[in-house]
Amino acid sequence: MRLLFITATRIGDAVLSTGLLGRLIEDNPGIEVTVAVGRLSAPLFAAVPGLERIVIIDKQRYNRHWLRLWRRTAFRYWDIVVDLRGSAISYLIPAGKRIVIGKRRPGRHRVEELGDLIGIAPPPPPRLWLAEAVKARAAEKIPDGSPVLAVAPAANWMGKTWPAERFAELVERLTAPDGILPGARVAVVAAPHEVFQARPVLQAAGARGIDLVGSGDLLVAAACLQRADFFIGNDSGLMHLAAAAGTPTLGLFGPSPEARYRPWGPKASFVRTPESFEQLTGAPDFDFAARQCFMESLTVDAVEAAARRLWGWVNRAG
Numbered sequence: 001m002r003l004l005f006i007t008a009t010r011i012g013d014a015v016l017s018t019g020l021l022g023r024l025i026e027d028n029p030g031i032e033v034t035v036a037v038g039r040l041s042a043p044l045f046a047a048v049p050g051l052e053r054i055v056i057i058d059k060q061r062y063n064r065h066w067l068r069l070w071r072r073t074a075f076r077y078w079d080i081v082v083d084l085r086g087s088a089i090s091y092l093i094p095a096g097k098r099i100v101i102g103k104r105r106p107g108r109h110r111v112e113e114l115g116d117l118i119g120i121a122p123p124p125p126p127r128l129w130l131a132e133a134v135k136a137r138a139a140e141k142i143p144d145g146s147p148v149l150a151v152a153p154a155a156n157w158m159g160k161t162w163p164a165e166r167f168a169e170l171v172e173r174l175t176a177p178d179g180i181l182p183g184a185r186v187a188v189v190a191a192p193h194e195v196f197q198a199r200p201v202l203q204a205a206g207a208r209g210i211d212l213v214g215s216g217d218l219l220v221a222a223a224c225l226q227r228a229d230f231f232i233g234n235d236s237g238l239m240h241l242a243a244a245a246g247t248p249t250l251g252l253f254g255p256s257p258e259a260r261y262r263p264w265g266p267k268a269s270f271v272r273t274p275e276s277f278e279q280l281t282g283a284p285d286f287d288f289a290a291r292q293c294f295m296e297s298l299t300v301d302a303v304e305a306a307a308r309r310l311w312g313w314v315n316r317a318g
Contacts, residue, residue: 001031001079002052004093006069008084009038009057010156011218011237013110015244016264017084018044019124020114024080025049031079036069041237043218047129084114104260111264125265126244130223138223142210147184149174150225150242152233153201154194159255159288160235162295162303164197168204169300170232170307175208180230180311187212187228189221189238232307234295235261243268248314250307254295255280255288267314271306273298 003024007017014037025031025048035045036055045054055072057065066089074093082099083090090100099117108116115123142148153167175184186205190198192214202209212224222241225231231242231249235256243249243263251263253272262270273280273295280286280294 001028002076003028003031003033003080004036004073004078004082004095005033006036006081006083006085006087006090007041009041009059011041011044012235012240012261013084014038014041014044015126015237015240016110017114017126018128018244019111019126020082020084020117021045021048022127023118023120023124024082028080034073036073040218044222045129046219047131047134049129082117107259109262109264110260126240128219128222128226128241128244130219130226134219134223135226137216137220138227141212141215141220142185142187142224142227145185147181147229148187148210148227149181149184150187150189150228150231150233150247151201152189152231152236152238152242154190154197155234155236157288158291159294160253161197161293162234162252162254162298163293164200166298166300166303167197167232168200170303171201171204173300173304174230174232174307175205180308184208184229185210187224189224189233190214230307230311232303239263248310250303250310252295252298252303253277254298266317267310269306269310269313271298271303 005021008014031050032052033050034052039056042054059065070089078095080097081090081095084101086101090098111123153164155161171186174180185208187210188198188201189212195213198213225242225247226245228247231247233239234252239251243265248267249263251270253270257277258270274297
C-alpha cells in the first residue's frame, strides 16, 4: 500500500498534522509513505515509519509548484491520498481513497478538524518522530542536570510577538527562589534572524542560559524541547513542537485565534491578551501585515499566574 500525505508549509500546521499521519500509519501496517511538504517543515518527517520519500514543495509563481508535484506523483497508483492543502492535485492523480480538507469549521481546533477527516474523536494528537542520533545531539546541547525552562521569544509575525523585555522579566520570576523552577537553566530557542528577541532573555538568564538560537535543525530543536521541564512561547511552530514533545507548554496569544491554534495536549495551556482575537483584529482598517506589536496589554503578572496554574495542574495530575 502507498500513502501520499500532502501537508502544510508552515511549521506549526505541519506539526499539528502529524497525529493524523501517525494514525493512518498505525491503521495500515506496512504502508509506504510519501510526504509532500514545505522545505522548512520537511525535517519533521525524516524518521516517519515506512517513509519512502519526502517531496519538497517550494512555492513558485503561477502555482507552478502544484504542476511540479503532479509530475512527481501522477504516474503511480496511491491507495490513500491525503491533501491538507485542499488543492486540485489530489483529484488529478490515480488513487483508491481521497481524504481532502474542506472549509474551516468555526470554533474547531485544527487538530479536531483533522480528526473529523477520518471520523476520530478525540482526534489523534500531534507527535514527533525522533531518531536516536537526534536525541543524542540534543543531549549534548542540554546535558542532564538541573531543571530547564525553555523559552521561544519570537514568532513569524511581529504582531503576535510578546515584548522581549517581558520574557526576560518572566524568566527571572519563574527561576527565582519562589518561582516554579528555582535556579533552573534557561534554554532560549529561536532562528538565527531572531537573535534580537532572544538576546534580552539570554542576558536575564546569565550563566544559566543555554543559547539555542540558530543551533541545529528543526528536529534537534524538537528534541531539545523534549528535554525541557516547561516551555513558554508565542503562538509559533516552536510552541506546537513543545506541546507535541509532551513538555508542559504555555502559549501566548493576542492577534491569533486560540480556539483554532492553542497548543494541543494534556499538558498544554494558553494565556491571551485581555482583548479577544476578534476585538484585536475586527477593525475595518486592521492590517495583518502591520509591523507593530498587538500583545502589549498582556502583562507579566498575567503570564506568570498562568504559568503557575499550569505547573501546579501538571504536578497534581502527574
